[in-house]
Amino acid sequence: MIKKNISRRSLVKFGAGALGTGILTAGISSNLVVSEQAVAQAVVQEEKKDLTPEQALQSLIEGNQRFVTRKRRSPNQTPTRLVEVAKSQKPFASILGCADSRVPAEIVFDQGFGDLFVCRVAGNIATSEEIGSLEFGSLILNSKVIMVLGHKRCGAVDATIKGAQVPGHISSLLDAIQLGVEKSKNLPGDKVENACKANILVQVQKLKSSLVLSQLIEQGKLKVVGAYYDLDDGKVTLLS
Structure with missing residues (x-):
């Protein structure tokens, strides 16, 4: 005293x-x-130095827990960090997420500049361009985990279920989601939620079929998982 x-x-x-x-x-x-x-x-x-794929995934989950419980640290969001990563980056995780404006990855996982390599497209689908980007993120930038992040009440999934007639290139999105819809159509419960989750798993398998990513997985350098974001409470739940 x-x-x-x-x-x-x-x-x-x-x-x-x-x-x-x-x-x-x-x-x-x-x-x-x-x-x-x-x-x-x-x-x-x-x-975050030299994380294993399992540790990188755990860091994402812990960040989301902080977000859900209103205990965000908001790391790596200072002007100092901005300058620090201006000339190079080493994101520890990659996110293939939906373009939906309500699911900003850095916020829901409580991360900052240079932490996440994020690809966003309606329906969180693994197109050739998205797969190529994620291959770059993993092989060149050394990201340790790829998370396919779908979400509750996804409009693209709902439109696919309803067979919506859409103009322009929007139909290509629905075509890519159709397999997930087919896989889930006989499941009990909410059709949109079931299809959203099935679509996530379909995209996970597409990523795992990449020659580049599959080799990294076999070498223990990468983990590819699927997860579901609840728009109502902000919680991310792992599916695979």
């Missing part, structure tokens, strides 16, 4: 001399906040 009081008096004395009594409280408070942020940033960075 005595040591604590002495330390506090010393800090006050130093702060008064350097800043003046008028801004002492604000200055100390600000410095402490910056210090805590710096420590948290260093811890996060250390945790």
Whole structure:
């Protein structure tokens, strides 16, 4: 207790001399906040060095848990981090997500600049271009896990179930989702939810059939999983 009081008096004395009594409280408070942020940033960075695929996946799950429980750390979102990754990147995870505006990956997984390699397209489908991008993210950038992230009440999936007549290139999206719809049509329960989840698993298998990605999986350098995002509570649930 005595040591604590002495330390506090010393800090006050130093702060008064350097800043003046008028801004002492604000200055100390600000410095402490910056210090805590710096420590948290260093811890996060250390945790993400040389992650295994399993650890990378766990980092995503833990980030989502923080998001759901309103305990976000908002790591790697400072101006310092922006400059740090300006010339190079090493994302620890890749996300193949839906283009839906309600599912921003960095927010729902509580990540920041340079953490996630994100591909987004309506229906979270693995087109040739998306697969090529994710091959690059894994082979060149060393991402350790690819998550296909579908979500509740996906409009593209719903339109596919209903056989919607759509203009332009929209039909190519529905064609890519059709296999998932077919696989789920005899399942009990909510048809859209069943189809959304089946579609996620179809896209996971497409990714795993990639020669580049399958070799990385066999070498233990990559994990490919499917997950379902609940729009109502923000929770991500693994499917595979």
